[in-house]
Amino acid sequence: MDTIQKELLEAVSGLHEIPVGAYNIRTNGKTEARNSTEHIEIIPRESGDGIVIKIKPGTKNESLHIPVVLSQAGLKETVYNDFYIGDDCDVTIIAGCGIHCGTDDSSQHDGIHSFFIGKNSKVKYVEKHYGSGDGKGQRIMNPETIVEIGENSYMEMDTAQIKGVDSTIRKTTAKLGAHASMKVMERLMTHGTQKAESRFIVDLNGEDSGANIISRSVAKDESHQLFQSVLNGNAKCSGHTECDAIIVGNAKISSIPEITANNSDAALIHEAAIGKIAGEQIVKLMTLGLTEEEAEEQIISGFLK
Helix, strand or coil: CCHHHHHHHHHHHCCCCCCCCEEEEEECCEEEEEECCCCEEEEECCCCCEEEEEECCCCEEEEEECCEEECCCCCEEEEEEEEEECCCCEEEEECCEEEECCCCCCEEEEEEEEEEECCCCEEEEEEEEEEECCCCCCEEECCEEEEEECCCCEEEEEEEEEECCCEEEEEEEEEECCCCEEEEEEEEEECCCCEEEEEEEEEECCCCEEEEEEEEEEECCCCEEEEEEEEEECCCEEEEEEEEEEECCCCEEEEEEEEEECCCCEEEEEEEEEECCCHHHHHHHHCCCCCHHHHHHHHHHHHHC
16 A cells, blocks of 8 residues: 555544454455454455455454545445344444545545344444545545344444545435434534535334434535435334534535324434534633634534544
8 A cells, every 4th residue: 555545544444554353445446455353254245346244143342444545546436335243243343435636537435335233233333534635636425324223233323524525425224123223423524615415314113213313514615515314213212313513604504304203102303503603612712822713623623523
């Protein structure tokens, strides 16, 4: 891997070198390195581009890294990754994509990740997106996550896109079984003329299932964001969706929460708040010696954390 690829890898996965355990590192449309373990098997898909990950029942306290980096000008790819997580597992999956653009040619990565989670399991999924380079070409990322959560299992998703992505459509669909639960924390920032869409559709099908979808975003300059969250309560369940956003400059943000109760015991809540940074917050930090710009950045940094 060259210097640019290594910088992208660190930005999206925190890796400085090849990790311990199971991993699949993809660079410029091909596998750079791959390793399976006793409990986590990674194999190529028989059809289409991507991999199949099989995590054996009872696997606990293990991690899997599957970062993607693109530094080749004009490269466009669609990758399908399927995850089969057995019963009684407790694992962390760290994904992410970084695109470097130094030319006028656009690059694009579309990643479709499908999760099939067994019973009594816990899965933490971390995904970061990042763009770099001073080229005029677009850095485009369109991640799609498809989730089926089995009985009494839990999935936590921590997704972040903080810098450099010009266009993104982020789709997540989930189906939850009995006593299954899901928590999503999305952090997003756009600037310039960037565009970002986030769409969630969650079907709470099982008795006592639950979902908590939270999005925190900042839109700067002339950028545009759309957040859409749909919760369908099809059984006795609980669901909460929340969009909390800050506008800076001439940006635009749209929030479209939708909740549907198809069962009399479904308890669903949606919240949305969009606005600019309060002036008194900036003034308070300026009294501590910060400039107005530094105060604004400090507030935004804390908000996205």
